[in-house]
Amino acid sequence: MILGIETSCDDTAAALVTAEGEVRASVVSSQADLHARFGGVVPEVASRRHLELVSPVVQEALGRAEVTLDDVEAVAVTQGPGLVGALLVGLSAAKALAWARALPLVPVDHLHGHVASLYLAPDPVEPPFLCLLASGGHTLLLDVRDHSGYRVLGTSIDDAAGEAFDKGARLLGLGYPGGPALDRLARAGDPDAFSFPVARVGGLDFSFSGLKTALLYATRQLGSELESRRADLAASYQRAIVRALVERTQGAGEQTGLETVAVVGGVAANSELRASLPGARFAPMALCTDNAAMIASAGRYGRRLPYPRYLDLDAYASHG
Ligand code: KG4
Numbered sequence: 050m051i052l053g054i055e056t057s058c059d060d061t062a063a064a065l066v067t068a069e070g071e072v073r074a075s076v077v078s079s080q081a082d083l084h085a086r087f088g089g090v091v092p093e094v095a096s097r098r099h100l101e102l103v104s105p106v107v108q109e110a111l112g113r114a115e116v117t118l119d120d121v122e123a124v125a126v127t128q129g130p131g132l133v134g135a136l137l138v139g140l141s142a143a144k145a146l147a148w149a150r151a152l153p154l155v156p157v158d159h160l161h162g163h164v165a166s167l168y169l170a171p172d173p174v175e176p177p178f179l180c181l182l183a184s185g186g187h188t189l190l191l192d193v194r195d196h197s198g199y200r201v202l203g204t205s206i207d208d209a210a211g212e213a214f215d216k217g218a219r220l221l222g223l224g225y226p227g228g229p230a231l232d233r234l235a236r237a238g239d240p241d242a243f244s245f246p247v248a249r250v251g252g253l254d255f256s257f258s259g260l261k262t263a264l265l266y267a268t269r270q271l272g273s274e275l276e277s278r279r280a281d282l283a284a285s286y287q288r289a290i291v292r293a294l295v296e297r298t299q300g301a302g303e304q305t306g307l308e309t310v311a312v313v314g315g316v317a318a319n320s321e322l323r324a325s326l327p328g329a330r331f332a333p334m335a336l337c338t339d340n341a342a343m344i345a346s347a348g349r350y351g352r353r354l355p356y357p358r359y360l361d362l363d364a365y366a367s368h369g
Pocket residue numbers: 058183184185186187210211212214215226227228229232314315316317318319320337338339
């Protein structure tokens with residue numbers, strides 16, 4: 050059994066996963082309500098909340114799996130990328146647990162974690178495959194040849210797809226986090242009502258920052274009509290994001306010849322994206338947004354560091 054811990058942003062999560070990839074427990078304590086009134090994640094507030102939640106969340110996961118720390122053979126934890134203060138809480142908790150129980154520690158890259166959400170039972174995706182990773186912080190096309198890593202084929206040169214959803218939702222008065230709310234509102238709207246072009250950038254890269262400006266102008270032009278057109282705006286805006294993701298993913302499929310296409314990350318929960326890539330494998334809904342089952346899953350393929358090697362590990366904010 051591997052214990053996974055994830056605290057890279059505003060979810061405090063712990064999970065227990067077997068060596069075969071069976072999820073025995075996955076607990077996610079979202080801080081969304083805490084950050085909603087600020088319209089986004091406040092890093093310092095997130096760190097403090099992780100500190101309060103990390104031990105109870107680990108306890109809850111052990112309880113739900115009906116195991117104790119005696120059944121755990123390794124601790125896997127997110128090392129980065131993410132908010133450094135938030136990451137340090139999970140990393141420190143993992144080091145303490147590993148030391149106290151004489152267990153090895155496996156540092157996990159959060160993005161590899163999202164990919165590894167595909168390796169869990171009962172229906173794991175086997176490499177090689179092309180992976181679209183679309184979350185609040187990242188939009189990447191990945192060439193995945195084995196369980197232990199990936200090669201980056203393309204990335205967003207500005208905003209991430211989830212960020213575009215969140216910023217659009219904010220302009221439409223939908224609160225934070227806006228992706229799921231925008232997804233719901235779009236179902237009642239006409240996706241052809243407005244034309245929101247997505248900037249074309251070279252290679253397999255993405256660009257989403259111009260889109261929110263287009264939405265801002267559209268809302269201003271509507272003036273008093275805005276309220277009655279919100280669903281149409283949401284549907285048209287979502288259509289533009291999904292189109293960009295689908296076009297690039299299909300382009301990457303043709304370029305690489307990879308036949309299996311998989312989609313992971315928070316935006317993989319989007320209903321229109323799921324409908325627009327019918328042949329693709331999507332991470333299960335519960336494992337799209339941040340969770341620790343995916344971190345434990347990635348931990349199965351990472352290097353197990355013995356004491357005292359893991360003590361030197363530091364959190365990192367980004368890959369750059
Ligand atoms: O993977 P994730 O939990 O966190 C990061 O690693 O960033 O992704 C969160 C992102 C947010 O931007 C959220 O708005 C978006 O995923 N999201 C969605 C949906 N559910 C979550 N975006 C569009 N449609 C959804 N149904």
